[in-house]
Amino acid sequence: MPSSKPSAARSRGALRTPSFELIHHTLGNGLRVVLAPDRAAPVVGIAVLYDVGFRSEPEGRTGFAHLFEHLMFQGSANLEKLEHFRYVQASGGIFNGSTHLDYTNYFEVLPSNAFERGLFLEADRMRSPRITEENLANQISVVKEEIRVNVMNRPYGGFPWLVLPPLLYDTFPNAHNGYGGFEDLQNATVADASAFFDSYYAPANAVLSVAGDFDPDTALELIESHFGGIRRRKKPARPDFSEPPLTADRRDQVTDQLAPLPAVALGYRLTDPNGDLRQFLATVLLSEILSDGDASRLQRSLVQKQRLVTDISAYLGTFGDPLEERNPTRLNITAHYANAKSTDAVLAAVDGELDRLATRGTEPGEIDRVRTKLSATVFRELDQVLNRSLEFAKFELLFDRASLSLGLPVLLAEITDDDIRAAAARLVDSHRAVVELLPGGDK
Amino acid sequence: MTSASPTRRSGRHAQPLSVPPLTAPSRPKRITTAERVLDSGLRVVVVRRPSVPMVEVRLRIPFLSAKSHHLSRSVLLSDTMLTGTSRYDRTELAIALQELGGDISVGLDADRLLLSASALATKLPELLGLFAEVLTQATYPKGELVGERDRLLERLLVARSQAGVIANEALGNRLAPGHPYGTGLPSPEDVGGVTAAQVRKLHADLVRPEGAVLVIVGDVTPARALDSVERQLADWTGKQAVRRVPAVPDVLRGPLQILHRPDSVQTALRFGGHALGRTDPRYPALQLANLAFGGLFSSRWVENIREAKGYTYSPRSSLDHSVLASAFTASADVATEVTAPAVVETLYELGRIATLPITEAELDLVRQYAIGTLALSLSTQAGLASTLSGLLGAGIDLDWLNNHPVRLAAVTRDEIAAVSAQFLAPSALVAVAVGDSDQILEPLRRVLDVELVPTS
Numbered sequence: 001m002p003s004s005k006p007s008a009a010r011s012r013g014a015l016r017t018p019s020f021e022l023i024h025h026t027l028g029n030g031l032r033v034v035l036a037p038d039r040a041a042p043v044v045g046i047a048v049l050y051d052v053g054f055r056s057e058p059e060g061r062t063g064f065a066h067l068f069e070h071l072m073f074q075g076s077a078n079l080e081k082l083e084h085f086r087y088v089q090a091s092g093g094i095f096n097g098s099t100h101l102d103y104t105n106y107f108e109v110l111p112s113n114a115f116e117r118g119l120f121l122e123a124d125r126m127r128s129p130r131i132t133e134e135n136l137a138n139q140i141s142v143v144k145e146e147i148r149v150n151v152m153n154r155p156y157g158g159f160p161w162l163v164l165p166p167l168l169y170d171t172f173p174n175a176h177n178g179y180g181g182f183e184d185l186q187n188a189t190v191a192d193a194s195a196f197f198d199s200y201y202a203p204a205n206a207v208l209s210v211a212g213d214f215d216p217d218t219a220l221e222l223i224e225s226h227f228g229g230i231r232r233r234k235k236p237a238r239p240d241f242s243e244p245p246l247t248a249d250r251r252d253q254v255t256d257q258l259a260p261l262p263a264v265a266l267g268y269r270l271t272d273p274n275g276d277l278r279q280f281l282a283t284v285l286l287s288e289i290l291s292d293g294d295a296s297r298l299q300r301s302l303v304q305k306q307r308l309v310t311d312i313s314a315y316l317g318t319f320g321d322p323l324e325e326r327n328p329t330r331l332n333i334t335a336h337y338a339n340a341k342s343t344d345a346v347l348a349a350v351d352g353e354l355d356r357l358a359t360r361g362t363e364p365g366e367i368d369r370v371r372t373k374l375s376a377t378v379f380r381e382l383d384q385v386l387n388r389s390l391e392f393a394k395f396e397l398l399f400d401r402a403s404l405s406l407g408l409p410v411l412l413a414e415i416t417d418d419d420i421r422a423a424a425a426r427l428v429d430s431h432r433a434v435v436e437l438l439p440g441g442d443k
Numbered sequence: 444m445t446s447a448s449p450t451r452r453s454g455r456h457a458q459p460l461s462v463p464p465l466t467a468p469s470r471p472k473r474i475t476t477a478e479r480v481l482d483s484g485l486r487v488v489v490v491r492r493p494s495v496p497m498v499e500v501r502l503r504i505p506f507l508s509a510k511s512h513h514l515s516r517s518v519l520l521s522d523t524m525l526t527g528t529s530r531y532d533r534t535e536l537a538i539a540l541q542e543l544g545g546d547i548s549v550g551l552d553a554d555r556l557l558l559s560a561s562a563l564a565t566k567l568p569e570l571l572g573l574f575a576e577v578l579t580q581a582t583y584p585k586g587e588l589v590g591e592r593d594r595l596l597e598r599l600l601v602a603r604s605q606a607g608v609i610a611n612e613a614l615g616n617r618l619a620p621g622h623p624y625g626t627g628l629p630s631p632e633d634v635g636g637v638t639a640a641q642v643r644k645l646h647a648d649l650v651r652p653e654g655a656v657l658v659i660v661g662d663v664t665p666a667r668a669l670d671s672v673e674r675q676l677a678d679w680t681g682k683q684a685v686r687r688v689p690a691v692p693d694v695l696r697g698p699l700q701i702l703h704r705p706d707s708v709q710t711a712l713r714f715g716g717h718a719l720g721r722t723d724p725r726y727p728a729l730q731l732a733n734l735a736f737g738g739l740f741s742s743r744w745v746e747n748i749r750e751a752k753g754y755t756y757s758p759r760s761s762l763d764h765s766v767l768a769s770a771f772t773a774s775a776d777v778a779t780e781v782t783a784p785a786v787v788e789t790l791y792e793l794g795r796i797a798t799l800p801i802t803e804a805e806l807d808l809v810r811q812y813a814i815g816t817l818a819l820s821l822s823t824q825a826g827l828a829s830t831l832s833g834l835l836g837a838g839i840d841l842d843w844l845n846n847h848p849v850r851l852a853a854v855t856r857d858e859i860a861a862v863s864a865q866f867l868a869p870s871a872l873v874a875v876a877v878g879d880s881d882q883i884l885e886p887l888r889r890v891l892d893v894e895l896v897p898t899s
Contacts, residue, residue, distance in 0.1 A: 092815015141753025
C-alpha cells in the first residue's frame with residue numbers, strides 16, 4: 001500500500017521517457033520534415049501543420065482560417081471532391097483537421113501499407129486545393145451547422161473560448177471570434193481562398209511529421225518525390241500579435257438563453273512560452289495544482305468544502321493545450337454554479353488560493369505528485385501514433401524543436417517551489433478579465 | 444463531379460498524377476493474453492504491451508437491475524465511490540493516485556460499473572492496492588454523498604438543457620420502453636431521495652468479484668501482474684445478491700415523435716431500431732451495411748446530407764451493443780429550416796440500401812475501413828484495454844477479436860442486402876426530432892406521420 005510518499009528521487013527515476021528517434025530534414029522548397037520511426041505496430045501517422053491559425057485571418061473575414069481548413073478536403077490537383085476521404089477510408093484509415101489560434105493541422109492514421117498513398121494525398125493539396133464556387137457554398141453551409149451545433153444550439157456553447165477573448169484583448173487578431181460571424185462567412189469568396197492559400201500554405205510555412213511503421217531512408221525518398229516538386233514560395237512574415245499588460249481589471253456579462261445555471265470565466269494574459277519556458281511551465285504546473293483532480297486546491301475548497309460550485313477548472317491556451325500558442329496566450333479559470341450571487345465568492349476564493357501559493361508556496365510533495373501525474377499524461381498521449389506525429393510537428397513548428405515534447409518530463413522535474421510561488425505572484429499582480437454568464441434558460 | 448476552376452495549378456504543366464497503390468499489408472499480430480480466475484471468481488486477463496511505461500486497468504462489474512430505484516442509487520454510487528475509505532479520505536486517496544502518475548474513474552451504464560485506471564507501469568501493485576481499498580473499504584461518507592447529490596442535480600439540469608441529450612433519451616424510450624436500457628438519466632426526484640445507507644447497501648450487494656472481469660494492458664510482465672492481482676485483491680470476495688434481469692421489450696412503434704424546443708436553430712434527428720449482436724453469424728454483414736449507409740464519412744448518408752446538401756455538420760450512424768441487445772441508430776443535427784428535406788433524404792438513403800445492393804466499390808471501401816480501424820483501435824494500451832474489457836464483459840472471447848478480420852473479408856454484397864432489408868429499412872425504424880415544432884411540424888407532416896409529444 002502506498003501509505004508513505006515515494007521519495008522525489010525514486011519517482012523521478014521511474015519517469016524514463018519513451019525513446020523515439022527523431023530524424024530532421026528540410027526540402028529544397030523549404031518544407032520541414034520530422035520522421036519518428038517506430039515499427040512496433042503496422043500503422044503510420046501523417047501530420048501536416050501550416051503556420052497559420054485564426055489569429056491571422058483578415059478583418060471582415062472572421063472564421064476564414066477554419067472555413068479554409070474545410071476547403072482543403074474538397075479535392076485537389078489530382079483528386080475530385082470526396083476522393084480524399086474515400087482514399088483514406090478505403091485504405092483502412094482515419095483523417096481529420098483542426099484550426100487553432102496559431103496553426104492549422106491536417107492528419108491521417110493509416111495501416112503502414114498505405115504510407116505512400118497518405119503522402120500523396122497531403123502533397124496533392126499542398127500543391128493545389130480545388131476550390132470552386134460550389135464547394136465553397138457547400139462548406140459555408142456545413143460550417144454554419146457546425147457553429148449551430150457547437151455554439152448556438154448548445155448551452156454554454158463557445159464558453160469561454162468565444163466570450164473571453166473580446167474582453168481580455170484589444171486587437172482584432174486576439175479578440176475576434178475564430179469560428180466566425182455568419183455574415184463574414186457568407187461573404188467569403190474563391191478569390192479570398194486563393195489569396196489565403198498563396199500567402200500561408202507555402203511549403204516553407206509548413207511542417208510534415210510522420211510517425212510509426214516505415215523505413216526512414218525509404219520515407220525520405222518518398223517525401224522528396226511527392227513534396228519536392230511543389231513550387232517554392234516565400235514564407236510569410238509573422239506579425240507581432242503581442243499586447244501590453246492590462247492596466248485595470250475588466251468585467252462583463254453575457255446572457256445564454258439555453259443555459260440553466262450561471263457560470264464565470266476568468267482570463268489572465270500570459271506571455272510567450274518561447275520567451276521563458278521554465279516560467280511558463282511553472283504556470284502550467286500551477287494550473288494543475290489549482291484544479292486537476294480531487295486533491296487540487298480549488299476542487300477541495302470550492303467543490304468539496306464550501307460546495308460553492310458544481311465544477312471548476314484552470315487551464316492554459318484556447319482549447320486546453322498549454323503549448324500550442326505563441327504570444328499572447330492565456331490562463332483560463334471557469335466555474336459553473338447554482339446561485340448567480342456566488343460569483344464574487346468564487347473570485348475571492350480563486351484570489352485566496354493564488355495569494356496563499358504566492359506567499360506560502362506549495363505543500364510538501366504537492367509539486368512532485370502533480371508533475372508525476374502530468375508526465376504520465378504525456379506518456380499516455382505518446383502511445384498513440386497520431387498524437388506522436390501531431391506533437392512532433394507542433395513542437396517543430398512553434399518551438400523549432402520536435403524533441404521538446406519528449407523532454408517535457410525532464411523540464412517539469414526542474415520546477416521548484418520558488419518557481420510556483422513566482423508564477424502565482426505574477427497572476428496576483430496582474431489584471432484580469434472576468435465574464436459572467438447569466439442563464440436565460442428555464443430555471 | 445468535375446470541378447470547373449481550380450484556384451491553383453502546379454507550377455509545371457499540369458500532368459495528372461495517379462494515386463499510389465497500397466503495398467503488401469502486414470499480417471495483423473494475434474493478441475495473446477495471460478489469464479487467471481481467482482478463488483473469488485474474479486477473471487483476470489493481462490496483455491503485455493511495452494510501448495510506453497504505463498499500465499491500463501479496467502475492472503468491469505455487472506450492474507444491470509430491474510429495480511426502479513437502481514439507476515439513481517447507481518449513479519450516486521459511481522459519483523461517491525472515490526470519496527472515502529476506512530484508511531483514506533477523499534483528498535488522501537486522490538493524492539495517493541497522483542503519486543503513482545495515476546487516476547481512477549468510475550463509469551456506469553445499464554450493464555456495468557466500470558473502474559478505469561492508468562498509472563506508471565512500475566506502480567501497478569500500488570494501484571491494485573488502491574483498487575482493493577476502494578472495493579473492500581469504501582465508506583460513502585454522508586457529507587460527501589450529500590455534496591455529490593447536489594452536484595448531480597445541477598449536472599442533470601445542464602444535461603437536460605441539451606437537445607442531443609433530450610433526443611437520445613426519447614429514442615432510448617422508444618427502443619427499450621420500460622427497460623433499464625431505455626431509461627436515460629435519473630429523475631431529480633429519485634436522486635434527491637437517495638441516502639448514504641442505500642448506496643452502501645448497493646455496494647455490499649453488487650460490488651463483488653464473482654462475474655467481474657479485470658483487464659490489465661501495459662508495460663508489465665503478465666505472470667508477475669497476475670500474482671500481484673491475486674495478492675492485492677485477496678480480501679475482495681463474495682457473490683452478487685441475486686438480481687432480476689428483465690428481458691428487452693419490443694420497439695415501441697409509431698409516428699415520428701416531435702419534442703418541442705422553442706426557438707431551436709437546429710433539429711436533433713434520431714432514427715433507431717434493433718440490431719444484431721456481435722456473435723451473430725450475420726453481424727459482420729450488418730456492420731458493413733451500417734458503414735455503407737452512414738457509419739463513416741465516405742458513406743451514402745454523409746455524402747448526401749453534408750457534402751452535397753450542406754444540411755448538417757456531423758451526421759453519423761452506428762451499431763451500439765449492450766449485453767442483452769444491440770441497436771442501430773442514425774443521428775444528425777440539421778438546420779431548422781431544412782428539417783423536413785433532411786428527413787426526406789434520410790428516408791431515401793435508408794430505403795435505397797434496404798432495397799438495392801451496394802456496389803462492389805462500396806463493399807471494398809467499408810471492408811478495408813472496418814479491418815483497418817479495428818487494428819488502429821487495438822494499437823494503443825488504452826484502446827486495447829477498453830476493447831478487451833467490453834468484449835469479455837459481454838461474454839465474447841479473444842478468438843472473436845482475432846478472427847473478426849477474416850469474417851469481414853468473407854462478407855458478400857448479397858449478405859449485406861439481406862441484413863439491410865431487415866434492419867435498415869425505414870419501416871423497421873422509429874424516429875424522434877427535438878426542435879422548434881412551430882417551424883418543423885407542418886413540413887414534417889407532409890413527409891410522414893408525426894406526433895407532438897408533450898414535454899415537461
